[in-house]
Amino acid sequence: MAPRVLISDKLSATAVQIFKDHGVEVDYQPDLGKDKDKLAEIIGNYDGLAIRSTTKVTEKLLANAKNLKVIGRAGIGVDNVDVPAATARGVIVMNTPFGNSITTAEHAIALMFALARDIPEANASTHDGKWEKNRFMGVELTNKTLGVIGCGNIGSIVADRAVGLKMRVIAYDPFLSNERAVELGVEKVELDDLFRRADFITLHVPLIEKTRNIIDISAILKMKKGVRIINCARGGLIVEADLKAALDSGHVAGAALDVFETEPATAHPLFGHPKVVCTPHLGASTTEAQENVALQVAEQMSDYLMKGAVSNALNMPSITAEEAPRLTPFVKLAELLGSFAGQLTETGLKAIRIEYEGEVAGMNIRALSAAAITGVLKPLLQSVNMVSAPVMAKERGIAVAEVRNNASANFESLIRLTLTTDRQERSIAGTVFADGQPRIVEIKGIKMDAEFAPSMIYVTNEDKPGFIGKFASLLGDAGINIATFALGRLEQGADAICLVEVDGDVPAEVLDKVKAIPVVRQAKALKF
CATH class of the missing domain: 3.40.50.720 (NAD(P)-binding Rossmann-like Domain)
Known part of the structure; x- marks a missing residue:
């Protein structure tokens, strides 16, 4: 049938x-x-x-x-x-x-023009039979600085169009490599620097926890007086009440919004505001x-x-029906390894290297690599999937290398993931045991044996007596139960790693106390 x-x-x-x-x-x-x-x-x-x-x-x-x-x-x-x-x-x-990429990018550019030249207000005035030529004094885009927040598929198209308009383009995107920035003709900057320098700011990021309310009153106060803001991405990126206050005060010269926190938006505090251009989520609306x-x-x-x-x-990964039973556990392992490394990456990502050793080297590594890249990018780009991840990595100039080695020294199959950032190189390796469960067997060259768990704490420290006692007591005092505790070190007194599974979330104040232990170099809460 x-x-x-x-x-x-x-x-x-x-x-x-x-x-x-x-x-x-x-x-x-x-x-x-x-x-x-x-x-x-x-x-x-x-x-x-x-x-x-x-x-x-x-x-x-x-x-x-x-x-x-x-x-x-x-x-x-x-x-x-x-x-x-x-x-x-x-x-x-x-x-x-x-x-929808080109269409959404073009709409952002159209809204930027509308803001620069007061086109909606001038249009309404002229239709009313007025001739208020002196009322609508606009600004040129040429030589102005455009700040692009999120330089992925859509953001990079906006940047390209803006360069063609002879604008100076600066971009904030943690996954944008220096090489890709040069290729696009943009300057890669930190977010606060973008706020400080931009004449126009356009948003092209997904709505996730890290980006929600990315433009609030504290961000606006870092911007130059007279800035204009465009949002064709998602409602919730801007605190709308803070934007209204900044528009009323004159600190923000104008805003163009295609998206709103609540949609459909049939009533809104910014509707009717003379400095605001609004459209009803038209970013993708072309024939x-x-x-x-x-x-x-x-x-x-x-x-x-x-x-x-x-x-x-x-x-679901792109896997054929014949491959699925054998490949699926390794797809899960690859994505978890990527997620582990991605959650620990806080600076610009330049390269991803994925090594396959043993039996897994003979499998469909395209799906495995896509899963690993998905895991790396997902902490920032929540909508990424196994098909789009390789494309998104390429757009950001992240070099991806795959290495096959049919022999493996200690395991039947091993996947090792290495990330290269602006500051360091980090690697993690794992395997799938006979029970089908993925396990971590190595972090930064240090041998480990740990399962992935929903909530974990990752700590790097000096191997000094007393650390484990202080750490465990701190968690106990906070009412956090330890489920499993994995340790590894290079040698006595050298670098060590502690990977702990805990029940429930880890409050930020508890993590701060862990970081304050003298021998601790890094502490991070991880979620899987």
């Missing part, structure tokens, strides 16, 4: 035809996404669900989706999909991460972009339902 796909948001007729051409049965109900009860009533009849942003795929909806195998989002954002709930039910979530993502999602979903091929999945 042919697989059935429900399209609950508006997709083009061409996309519908692609499903049919692949032998997929299609039920096109473009307004169904607005009726969550009706959608929940019939979702159990379908193998696939194709959506845009209107349909909300919640845990409750998924509970009714007994036969659902894949969700395809025509676009990059999956804020309207409960990805963990879908993963728990074995439903693949796909998106189309690159179809070309809408058509591109619709066609891409139809192709991807059809390939999966008819052939088992997986692409652009946020919660």
